[in-house]
Amino acid sequence: MAYKQISVEPIAGSCGAEISGVNLANPMNRKTFAELYEAWLTYQVLFFRDQKLTSGEYLKFARKWGAIHMHPFVKGLRQYPEILEVKKTETDTYTFGNRWHTDQMFAPRPAKATLLYAKETPAVGGDTLYANMYDAYNALSPGMKTMLAPIRTFNVGDGNKRSAKYGDRQNRYKGASAKPKTPPKGVKTNSQHPLVRTHPETGRKALYIGVHTQEFVGFTGEEGNFLIDMLRTHCTKEEFIARFDWQKNSMAIWDNRCLQHYAVSDYPGQRRRMHRITIKGDKPY
Ligand code: SIN
Numbered sequence: 001m002a003y004k005q006i007s008v009e010p011i012a013g014s015c016g017a018e019i020s021g022v023n024l025a026n027p028m029n030r031k032t033f034a035e036l037y038e039a040w041l042t043y044q045v046l047f048f049r050d051q052k053l054t055s056g057e058y059l060k061f062a063r064k065w066g067a068i069h070m071h072p073f074v075k076g077l078r079q080y081p082e083i084l085e086v087k088k089t090e091t092d093t094y095t096f097g098n099r100w101h102t103d104q105m106f107a108p109r110p111a112k113a114t115l116l117y118a119k120e121t122p123a124v125g126g127d128t129l130y131a132n133m134y135d136a137y138n139a140l141s142p143g144m145k146t147m148l149a150p151i152r153t154f155n156v157g158d159g160n161k162r163s164a165k166y167g168d169r170q171n172r173y174k175g176a177s178a179k180p181k182t183p184p185k186g187v188k189t190n191s192q193h194p195l196v197r198t199h200p201e202t203g204r205k206a207l208y209i210g211v212h213t214q215e216f217v218g219f220t221g222e223e224g225n226f227l228i229d230m231l232r233t234h235c236t237k238e239e240f241i242a243r244f245d246w247q248k249n250s251m252a253i254w255d256n257r258c259l260q261h262y263a264v265s266d267y268p269g270q271r272r273r274m275h276r277i278t279i280k281g282d283k284p285y
Helices: 030-043 055-063 133-138 142-148 221-235
Strands: 007-010 017-020 045-048 084-088 113-120 128-132 152-156 190-194 196-198 205-207 213-216 241-244 251-255 259-263 272-279
Touching: 007 030, 017 030, 030 045, 030 251, 045 241, 055 113, 055 272, 128 133, 133 205, 133 221, 190 196, 213 221, 251 259
Parallel strands: 017 045
Antiparallel strands: 007 017, 045 251, 084 272, 113 251, 113 272, 128 241, 128 259, 152 190, 152 213, 196 205
């Protein structure tokens, strides 16, 4: 597509594009937003530099992408509960998001999109990696695609309940600045999903797996673990990955329906503070 309102510069062969020519704090006309949305579906994750927004302006921009998905396990900001602060201080040891995952996959209707806005960044390090799950699916052999097609996964949100093999268990948020909360009554935090999902807007197929995936339904633990390990390794091959180097006031918005992401924990003794908003999604099919 030829973009007229914005400039779009891909950052890797796999996914990701840096956008310029737009100030997200300003009201945005329909044509500009339509181009942004089109670029987002094409590149799966968009990055913006030097954006200066108040929390109110940030939330207003986020709402253009859909209704807000509240995190069941982490409290948001007091004044803006929709905004979750992902903070690591000089003394924290836990890095939020330091596993390959797709956001809130444990929910029956997982987050469609995530926005992340850099408030403080380390002098060096603290990048985020993204892996393209369309490409990971397409790279499988026809035989493997046929075998995986009917599989349903079981995904668990509470790290304390994860199997012995996967997850953080009792260390969840230990040494972290995140403020854990108990999920509100009636909010489901375990869900089954198709392993191969169809993107509801592009119609493309993507592998749908991440750290929350604990079992394959109807498989023994041994069989499921073997396939989960194989797919986790496959999904994060270098060919599928893009890397974003944050600066203060950078913003990203990514599509959880066709990407996994990973927060790199390589800045001990430094601060990193990000504001995160997630957007509600549909039931995967
Ligand atoms: C997340 O997993 O949502 C946070 C990613 C990051 O902090 O880079």
